[in-house]
Amino acid sequence: MNKHILAMCALVSAGVYLTGCGGNETVTSNSPLAPSHTSLGTASDSHSDAGTESVVLMVHGMSCPLCSSNVDKQLLKVPGVQDVKVDLNTGSVSVKVSKSNRPTHQQLAAAIHESGFTLVGEQK
């Protein structure tokens, strides 16, 4: 029996180690290979910097934190997308895009589709 308990402890420890006891994931990424960044900010947080502008997508069906990560990963694969912020409560996805390499609406819509959710609108 002791070995069962030890095995369970090892499993939990491995999980905590691998996840790094996350919860404060505030890393900003601009690469699809970087850790997912999905700050749950609001659409009103978005602003334009020199060389970038924000597009706010309204998305339905993102019911959990893991769901928002799916959206984040797919959008960051689109050329020109530099940052993504998801507000689960309102379904707004703020996408910071490059002005010089601005992705098309179709590219952003396709990324939302690939993430498994429904795009219901876009604000500029």
Place this chain on the structure above:
Amino acid sequence: MNANTILSRYICAASRMVCMASGFAAFFIAATARAQQSFQMPSAAQPSTGAVLFRQTGEYMKFGHDPTGLDRDIDQFKLNTQIAFGLTSDLTLMALVPAYERDIDSPQPGVSNDRFRLGDSHFMLKYRFWQDDTGAIDTKRAGLLAGLDVPTGDGIGNGGWDPMFGVVYTEIHGRNGINASLRYQFNTHDDGRTPVTVNDGLEDTLFVDGSYLFRLSPAVYDADTHGALYAMAEVNSTYETNGDTEVLIAPGLMYEARNWVVELSVQLPVYQALDHRPELDCAIGLGFRLFF
């Protein structure tokens, strides 16, 4: 056939009907109610295209009341390693490799043993054929399941190439989520060993599962939300073609962050009518998932 036999068969059949009816009821209630994936059963949630979900679970199970004559008491630790890959947004490929440490104690000669070994691996495709995202955090999804057990087991599992087909439904509304699934496993091989768990023998198995998840915290998502804590309650029922019927409940807790999940579940018997394998006394499982 005496009166007692007739009565016991009647009670047995009635119990099975109640069991099956409750399983189907859970399925159809789910179709009208509102989930994230719970511990024991599948959901209609899927990783996005190209994404990978790694899941590791460990489960301690204790069995007793062996009706087979072997009078076995069994302590089992099961380690499931699972990877799900999003082929498309609607199609997921999943592979699961179980490993067991099964400690069997029996007064019968040659039955007791205790060693660590692999079980039969399981591969599954999940295709989401219907989806209705009704609000920012509200969704309804249904998927088809097609699976195959592969005989990788080393003295555990039935050693056959066993297909499985099923359907799964998930609905989430606000803080409430429901999953329901119906699966049928065709078992094609009997390795001659007396079964310990479901799917160990030649008998086909119908699985009827339902679960309810409630988001304990946060009550409302906000800009600082990094994860969510859920309470889970599952009903897992099986019916085997040899007549063995089992209904289990599994309360649990799950914490879901954006890239990982930690889960805890306890499984207890509600109803067991088993003539070919020992009864489950209790099970406790821990797991984590990583999303890449």
